[in-house]
Amino acid sequence: MKFYQLEPEARRKLLQDEGIALGQIDDTVLRRLDELSENVVGQLRLPLGVVQNLIVNGQKYWVPMAVEEPSVVAAANHGASIFARNGGVTASSDRQGIYGQIVLKVNASFSLIGLEKEFPKLVELVNQKFTSLVRHGGGVKKITAVQKENLLYLKVLVDPAEAMGANKTNSILEFLATKLEAHAGIDEKLFAILSNYPSQLTTVKVKIDPETIGGLQVARRVALLGKIGLDDPYRAVTNNKGIMNGADAVLIATGNDYRAIEAATAVLANHDGQYRSLSKWTMQGSYLVGELTLPMAIGVVGGSIKARHDVQQSFAILGQKITSKTLAEIIVSVALANNLAALLAISTVGIQAGHMKLQARNVVAELTDNEHERKQLLAAMISEKNYSESHAKELLAKIRKEK
Template sequence: MEGIEVLINGNDCNNNNTYSLFEQDGKHFKTKQIQTIDPSNIRELNILLDLLMLEDGCKQMSDEEILHLVRQRHIATYRLEAILGDKQRAVSIRRQIIEQSMKSMISLKNIPYTNYDYGRVYGACCENVVGYVPIPLGIVGPLRMNDQEYYVPMATTEGCLVASTNRGCRAISLAGGLHSWVYQDGMTRGPVLHFVSAEYAVQAYQWLQDDYNFQLIKTEFESTSRFANLKSVHSRIAGRYLYIRFCSITGDAMGMNMISKGTEKALAEMAKHVSGLERYCLSGNFCTDKKPSAVNWIEGRGKSVVCEITIPAHIVETTFKTTTKNMVELNRSKNMIGSSVSGSIGGNNAQAANIVAAIYIATGQDPAQTVCSSYCMTIMESFGDDLYVSCTMPSIEVGTIGGGTDLEPQEACLQMLGVKGSSKTNLPGSNSAELAKIVCATVLAGELSLMAALASGHLVSSHMKHNRSKTNLTSCINC
């Protein structure tokens, strides 16, 4: 197409006042003359719409002209990345839209947005992106687990957490290290099926108990992924509703998308063989995902992990400034009796959620899954004068591929632990299992240190040292 001259940021690259555009109409081309004007001005709407139809038309418009098309509802804000083909520019324009629409009520100037790879975010992690929020990243370690040493990344804004967990890691190393095992693996999805009556729900329940029928839906389930491996289905009836809990191995992925696809296929097959089914919903909260749940505490979800160590008495005394007896008694009164008094589900621990959330944010896990992933029973017992400690965590939901694990900083944190992606030498699922073991081991380190601080009476003084902001204290003289 001879004669086309490119407009950059509202200016003709050849410094001419006019240039020719060719618009495709079947096999014919027609020429339009468009006047170039000062980039601070906005050209007529019909001209902008003509440009919008061209492959590179958005590159020939100023930001103000793009904003004008958004205001006129010719461009949806959520489609800016797709239409502009420039993800950072899309973020920049979206920021302007928000600031202008809210006027003086909102400012994004302190939220960074440049120098970030939005290509890893778009279509995978977040929508309507306006920037990113940096979170301080600390490192604890070396954490000695299963005769290897790890430096564990923790992203948090809570002062003292990293320092305290690091103290626990030091005690573990002095004691020779801990051991950690995954004893069960299986991500779950729990749909609900609506039947005409309870009679049909019972018939469907009984249909699922047959081994042949299980193999039938297992074949359909596993046809959706080469990593999916349906282990079991457990059913519950509530009136005319049937709840089914599908449990599947998902390789190194956390697996919610994988198991959801498999469940849909299995339900479609089941619908061909049962009577009285009105409809079904993919999630009936029998999974259970991102909500406190006794079923996850009892049956497990994701990776079920246990770790243990015996700390010699002299390390308890020199590192933690307390005694085995004090630690055991406090664990009994706080983590066992106290949790029972409060009616806690999976809360027989001091601060497991603290460590889980910090590691999850650092390594690109879903932070909302801290809810069940932090279920933990911390046990402390006397072995003579020595202290035996174990943490049992039945519902650690982690993955080393997909989602936030593909973001560059989070990817680097997984590489630091040696578990990024799928293992090139071990079986599928080995990296995610290793990450789950590291999570459980780090939780034990955090449990040790916090319980020791409480037993020795040092909790408040340590938080005053590490967790009290020095900013603007002069304006808070009564704090």
């Protein structure tokens, strides 16, 4: 029997027989996880934190973030609190659909004009086949094609309704490709699969009174850093990493495909041939204005979202009636909040001071399980502003000796 065919308990035993130490896991949890993935032998947990008081289009939200780095959650809360003092962010989304791609080999007898005449009929045929998607407000919206020598590239726009839509889109494309292979002049299908090209774009904007962030000089420095991010790829990639700190944490918490968003984001950052910052910060009159657009091909149903109790907990935090559009706007707002907090840190005390203060918790957690010792040690490290592990060990020895 192959490894993937074994029961999860049997897989764990094989690893343990080889001397690999595995953490304890409840049998029920192990079985549930085995239904979600392949070759399951255990679980990896992430802390679930929250952003308080994020205001998007006048509505307040608690937002879940799954991430092991405390500074990411702290930065999101800091940025969100500044947004709240300035009336929150405004957000809008262009959610026409995601793109699928079919590439076919054609011969000299193929007529693109002839095939294009059949596109309306093909759209109707697909939507009759996938009626459940249409009932939920989705379906195929448009088919376009370009021929390059003996290759035909078809682009299919699919509205996935409230799902991310990857699996449904791939099923639609395979169905379409089968129908197309019978068309005159088409020799064979090369592939039919969704594209993670940027689509479902969401834009958020915020207008900030400089007095809420330390004054006009600080605001101008943030705007200058924004300009540098647009001009210099070394700064841009780090700026964008900070943006995705916030976005990825919410995507993971809500069971969405953060890998697809990361891939699409990289394309968007390089859309004009130079890699640039995804966010823009400018002074407009006496106000600092921030804007961020991200591709958000996400869902609130489908995939493993309904099957995962941890993800459902996240949706309970957000609010049970959350839509894919609203969730996209929340995610991009959190991303912009993280970005602002990072730029403010760079503009003032520096990024490392706050980061290391939060990371000190991890150092303390590794050194002692005693809650009283942890509190004393963390307080001493913060007081002395020395967060190295070696210094923490010295402080802990001193605490224990005094005790």
